Amino acid sequence: MSTPLDADLAIEVRGLVKRYRGGRGQDDIDAVRGIDLVVRRGEVFGFLGPNGAGKTTTVRMLCTLLPISDGHAKVAGVDVRRDPAEVRRHIGVALQEVGLDPTQTGRELLELQCALYRVADPAGRCAELLALVGLSEAANRTIKTYSGGMKRRLDLATALVHKPQVLFLDEPTTGLDPASRATVWEEVRRINAAGTTIFLTTQYLEEADQLCDRLAIIDDGRLVAAGTPDSLKAELGSDVITVGLRQDEHRPARDALAVLPGMDHVTDAGEGLAVYVRDGAAAVADVVRLLVDAGIRPGTVTLARPSLDDVFLASTGRRIEGGAPEAAA
Numbered sequence: 001m002s003t004p005l006d007a008d009l010a011i012e013v014r015g016l017v018k019r020y021r022g023g024r025g026q027d028d029i030d031a032v033r034g035i036d037l038v039v040r041r042g043e044v045f046g047f048l049g050p051n052g053a054g055k056t057t058t059v060r061m062l063c064t065l066l067p068i069s070d071g072h073a074k075v076a077g078v079d080v081r082r083d084p085a086e087v088r089r090h091i092g093v094a095l096q097e098v099g100l101d102p103t104q105t106g107r108e109l110l111e112l113q114c115a116l117y118r119v120a121d122p123a124g125r126c127a128e129l130l131a132l133v134g135l136s137e138a139a140n141r142t143i144k145t146y147s148g149g150m151k152r153r154l155d156l157a158t159a160l161v162h163k164p165q166v167l168f169l170d171e172p173t174t175g176l177d178p179a180s181r182a183t184v185w186e187e188v189r190r191i192n193a194a195g196t197t198i199f200l201t202t203q204y205l206e207e208a209d210q211l212c213d214r215l216a217i218i219d220d221g222r223l224v225a226a227g228t229p230d231s232l233k234a235e236l237g238s239d240v241i242t243v244g245l246r247q248d249e250h251r252p253a254r255d256a257l258a259v260l261p262g263m264d265h266v267t268d269a270g271e272g273l274a275v276y277v278r279d280g281a282a283a284v285a286d287v288v289r290l291l292v293d294a295g296i297r298p299g300t301v302t303l304a305r306p307s308l309d310d311v312f313l314a315s316t317g318r319r320i321e322g323g324a325p326e327a328a329a
């Protein structure tokens, strides 16, 4: 038997598995393949991964909306499989599909939610929540007049009426323009500062970097990395030099760079190679010289600090967004 899960953590997950049954001759789909993670109380925890990685499936299991196939999960100190009703009392959930009645005003919707949860002072709680998500001025307008960002913020407010300990947000800014995204980030920070632990999924690297105290990266149902954004990037070494190359140049370029002083490692980076080095500024000239000496002229050379995309690349051999997956195959 496993040891008891730690009640002081907001979320603790061990060996979590989800297998969707195929049915009618179709193969089963292993959407989540045994993940372990912990979220401490008061954190904003990010769950980062590309499309189809298993983010929504994980969130739905933790929110009691989907049966767990195997493994253990505790949320707000409560075992999800054993006591889902008690888990629901302690969590708020804002999922990807925002299902708001367009003919209600923002205030009417929140008052209805307060009534459903038997909140003691509904008018006071509504005013508090509208202010928290920056919708006080728009409160008496019908929801059909709201922008996409305003709807997301109203949805955040509805998830908070019963003062949950843990708030789950599934891709809270997908489909929003950059300005609306920044506003939602502000609301998330404010909600967190007011004491709520936040578990959010995202496919945006910048969102994970900006918002999250710690994060886990998921790919094909498995965790490939976990830690603070800074610690994950620091593990890669200090700098990354990306050289643009033709596919047939990858192998000879790797051979040529094998003698580069101060190099940590090299990975395929779509249309070129990513070279991880301790001191990028000092190494750029050597990289170019070694390649030219080998008869290779790189199309581009860029020097950058590692990003979370480099963390994903180092773990999976692919870029999480904007990459060229076929080059890594």
Ligand code: ATP
Residues within 6 Å of the ligand: 020, 029, 030, 031, 049, 050, 051, 052, 053, 054, 055, 056, 057, 058, 203
């Ligand atoms: P996205 O960013 O696109 O929302 P995700 O990381 O949230 O992706 P999931 O929606 O959890 O990924 O899907 C993980 C895998 O499980 C995918 O292969 C998906 O096709 C599959 N899947 C999801 N829901 C079901 C379902 N109800 N039945 C069968 N397979 C499913």
